[in-house]
Amino acid sequence: MLKKLILFFGALMLMINAVNAAEQVQYKTIDVDGIKVFYREAGDVNKPAILLLHGFPSASHMFRDLIPELADDYHLIAPDYPSFGQTEAPSRDKFTYNFDNLAKVVDSFTEKLGLNKYSMYVFDYGAPIGYRLAMWHPERIQAIISQNGNAYEEGLGKKWEARKEYWKNPTSELRAQYASAYALDTIIGQYTFGTPENSVSPDGYTLDYAYVQLPERAEMQNDLIFDYQSNVALYPAFQKYFRDYQPPLLAVWGKNDPSFIPAGAEAFKKDLPNAEIHFVDSGHFALESHYKEIAKLMKEFLKKNVK
Numbered sequence: 083m084l085k086k087l088i089l090f091f092g093a094l095m096l097m098i099n100a101v102n103a104a105e106q107v108q109y110k111t112i113d114v115d116g117i118k119v120f121y122r123e124a125g126d127v128n129k130p131a132i133l134l135l136h137g138f139p140s141a142s143h144m145f146r147d148l149i150p151e152l153a154d155d156y157h158l159i160a161p162d163y164p165s166f167g168q169t170e171a172p173s174r175d176k177f178t179y180n181f182d183n184l185a186k187v188v189d190s191f192t193e194k195l196g197l198n199k200y201s202m203y204v205f206d207y208g209a210p211i212g213y214r215l216a217m218w219h220p221e222r223i224q225a226i227i228s229q230n231g232n233a234y235e236e237g238l239g240k241k242w243e244a245r246k247e248y249w250k251n252p253t254s255e256l257r258a259q260y261a262s263a264y265a266l267d268t269i270i271g272q273y274t275f276g277t278p279e280n281s282v283s284p285d286g287y288t289l290d291y292a293y294v295q296l297p298e299r300a301e302m303q304n305d306l307i308f309d310y311q312s313n314v315a316l317y318p319a320f321q322k323y324f325r326d327y328q329p330p331l332l333a334v335w336g337k338n339d340p341s342f343i344p345a346g347a348e349a350f351k352k353d354l355p356n357a358e359i360h361f362v363d364s365g366h367f368a369l370e371s372h373y374k375e376i377a378k379l380m381k382e383f384l385k386k387n388v389k
Contacts, residue, residue, distance in 0.1 A: 106124065106153075107122050107123070107124045107146075107149055107150070107153075108122070108123045108124065109121075109122060110122075110123060111168075112191070112194055112195070114187055114190045114191045114194055115186075115187065115190050116172075117164055117169065117170050117172060117177075117187060118169065118170040119161055119162065119164075119169045119170070119187065119191050120142070120161070120162045120167060120168035120169045121142060121159060121160060121161040121162065121191070122142045122145065122149065122158075122159070122160040123157075123158065123159050123160075124149050124150070124153040124157075124158045125152070125153040125154070125155075125156050125157040125158050126157055127157050128157075129155060129156055129157050130155075130156055130157065130199075130200075130201065130224065130384070130388050130389075131156070131157045131158075131159065131197055131199065131200035131201070132152065132156050132157070132158050132159070132200060132201045132202070132203060132227075132384075133159055133160075133188075133192065133197065133200045133201070133202050133203070133212070134148070134149075134158060134159065134160035134202075134203045134208075135160075135161075135188070135202060135203065135204050135205065135207075135208025135209075135211055135212045136160065136162070136163075136166070136167075136205060136206075136207070136208050137205045137206025137207045137208055137230075137366075137367075138166075138206055138207045138303070138306070139166075139263070139264065139269060139272075139290045139291075139293065139294050139303065140166070140167075140206075140286070140290050140367070141162040141163075141166045141167025141168065141169075141289075141290070141293065142160035142161060142162050142167055143167065143286065143289060144205070144286060144367065144369060144370075145158075145160045145203075145369070147369065147373040148203075148369055148373045148376065148377055151373065151374065151377035152377060152380065152381070155381070155384075156384070159195065159197070159200075161188060161191050163184045163187065163188065163207075163211070164177060164179070164183075164184065164187055165179060165299055165302040165303065165306075166293065167293060171296070171298065171299060171302060173298065174298065174301060174302060174305065178305075179302045179303075179305035179306050179309070180305065180306070180309040180312065181207075181210050181211060181214070181306070181309055181310070181312055181313055182214070182312065184207075184211055184306075185210075185211045185214040185215060185218075188211055188215065189214075189215055189218065189219075192215070192222075197222070198222060199222055199224055200222060200223070200224060201223070201224045201225040201226065201227065201384065201388055202215070202216070202223065202225075202226050202227065203227045203229065203380075204226065204227070204228050204229070204231035205228075205229045205230055205231050205369075206230060206231065206341075206342070206366070207306070208231060209228060209231030209232055209233065209313075210233075210310075210312075210313035210316065210320075212226070212231070213233060213316070213320040213323065214316075216320075216323055216327075216329065217319060217320070217323045220323065220326075220327045220329075223327075223329050224329075224330075224387070224388045225329060225330040225331070225332070225383070225384060225387045225388050226329050226330070226331045226332070227331075227332045227334065227380055227383070228331060228332070228333045228334075228347070228350070229333075229334050229335065229336070229368055229369070229376065230335055230336055230339050230341070230342045230346075230366055230368065231333075231342075232342040232346040233317055233320045233321065233324075233346070233349075233350070234317060234321070234345075234346050234349035234350075234352075235314070235317060236343075236345040236346060236349050237342050237343055237345055237346015237347070237349060238314075238342070238343070238346070239339070239340045239341050239342065239343045240340070241340065241341065242341075245307070245310065245311075246311075248260075248308070249308065249310075249311040252308060257304055257308070260304055260307050261300060261304075263303070263307065264291075264294040264295075264299075264300050264303065266287075266291045269287045269290050269291050269294075270287050272287070272341075272365075272366050272367065273286060273287040273365075273366070273367045273370060274287075274365070275338065275340065275365045275366070276336065276337075276338025276339060276340070276364060276365030276366070277336075277338070277364050277365050277367075277370065277371045278363065278364070278371055281364075281370070281371035282367070282370045282371055283370065286367070286370060321352075321353050324350070324353035324354050325353045325354075328354060328356070329354070330356070330383070330386075330387035330388075331350055331354050331357040331358070332357070332358045332360070332379065332380065332383040333347040333350050333357060333358070333359045333360070334360045334361075334362065334368070334376050334379050334380075335347040335359075335360070335361050335362070335368070336361075336362055336364035336365045336366055336367070336368035336372075337361040337362065337363065337364070338363070338364060338365045339364075339365050339366040339368075340365075340366075341366055342366070344361060347359050347361070358379075358383055360379055362375055362376065
């Protein structure tokens with residue numbers, strides 16, 4: 083009896099250690115085209131990979147709660163882009179801050195890590211970056227999870243009308259106005275608007291505010307705000323990719339997001355009739371309040387679509 087108990091508890095400890103090893107997040111840096119790219123990694127490298135692409139003004143820390151929920155079954159990789167989070171921010175005279183260049187860095191990053199097949203979780207800025215990767219390498223994409231990751235004009239909220247006017251007439255005065263995007267109250271609003279009361283930790287928005295206060299970051303971010311028009315111009319190309327390749331897609335949307343409104347999630351059905359659409363009672367940063375629900379939806383979706 084004692085021997086059986088010893089064997090049982092030994093096996094139990096091995097299982098616990100295996101789970102702990104899978105969930106253990108590692109924090110790494112790799113040189114990508116001369117830029118030191120920071121990333122988080124968890125899970126077994128032999129299991130299906132998921133590339134997690136963050137939004138503005140955040141970084142890979144936005145996935146801090148989601149990663150442990152998925153690490154038993156998937157290999158998770160979450161990089162910070164140049165001028166975001168812990169990744170190096172080359173000066174503007176050495177690196178042009180536009181979405182094509184961010185996507186090229188992430189593309190090179192995936193190749194450095196040997197990611198030949200992967201699913202993508204795309205959010206906010208991560209969506210036009212990820213959709214570029216999908217157009218460039220459709221054979222690599224196994225599935226897409228879009229959380230408030232827009233690809234359709236109908237998904238743009240009211241604030242985008244002002245942005246379009248700025249894109250047409252980019253005066254220095256209008257550019258200066260976008261400094262408000264980095265104000266603490268604005269960032270807090272991005273995190274908390276439309277979320278259940280007291281459901282959002284202050285850690286995320288406090289860290290994001292600290293990052294955007296780093297030297298030159300505001301001007302780099304202003305460059306990206308101006309270049310966002312390149313993403314809207316690519317919407318027809320993104321949609322053609324969806325139609326041509328029919329990637330399995332889960333759109334899980336914070337339904338109270340004023341930036342990327344629910345119509346953007348529903349629009350995927352035009353090009354991807356089999357897309358799964360779900361809404362959670364949250365805002366832009368839906369993971370802050372609903373990461374468990376989103377993880378559950380992801381597990382069910384990926385189990386059906388990724389082997």
